[in-house]
Amino acid sequence: MALRLFLLSIIIVSFFLTDIVVKDVAKNDSKEALPKVSFMNSTMYELNNHQVEKIVKSKQAIQYESKDELKDAVLILRGAKNTTDTISGKYMKRENNAYEFRKNIVFTRGEDMQLKTESLNYNDTTGIVSNNDYFVFNFQKSLFSGKKLYISKNDFAISGQQAHFVLNEKDL
């Protein structure tokens, strides 16, 4: 009797389990987790027809299937008008068109402009720069600090919290 019940229960359970789809999560994860290329203490150059457009220095650069990660990195971006922007930070990630910067982020343009913060997100598709941390922006003798920075390139909107501006007329 007990054997019959056991066999019957196996049949019933197996009937319900036939509809359950088992996803190959582990396989996908491992594929994503495996870096395609990685560099240690590397310097990469990106050239256009006229000049070196971008220099990426990092202690560790890892390229995955759909994202790039940089650790202790410095990005040097050269603009068309001979401007040089530098972004340095402990961790940077690019995934599709979204950029993520974390810890000790320092953005400088020339000697006059500097932005310091602990996190910064930039989405190239939406044109939105945002963060949730405090930031300090210096431009010559002027200062602009606060937290939760939001800049929209497309509608020219800027907002933030706990704002403090010290504006020197000569800088403008």
Next chain:
Amino acid sequence: MKYFFTFLFLIGSLCADEVDVDIKADNFSADKSKNIIIFTGHVVMIKGADKLHCDKLTVHTKLIENTGKTLVKQYHAVGKVDMVIKRPTTIMKGRGDEVTYNVDEQVYIIVGNGYLEDVAGQKIIKGEKIYLDEKVGTTKIDGEKNKPVQFKLKIESNT
């Protein structure tokens, strides 16, 4: 990052003279397409000896097309507005529910529980609506039915 510059120029229109402007607020937002800057929550604006405290400050700006410069058109302060304006011969202290300053006309309009004090001239004005025309140097006061205009002069006693 050029949007920081855009924003700085928009904000920079607040300091037309060569004096540092110090602004603190809980929140701020600027919309260049609408030529508007809004500061809300514990707003403190200090420009030289001039001071402004309020709950919300809206700055309306205008773009001068030939030069590309942005200038302030109007300041509109709302909520427990308290201001100190230093002038060459006196200090003006003002309070009210709302204060509007039209830059071109150089006119202050204090609305709601208006109070204006000329410290050096020892004059105090109270009214529902006070117009202070800095260009002409005149003051106009509107009262309300239940709140007549009050004008006080501090006269020194010889006794």
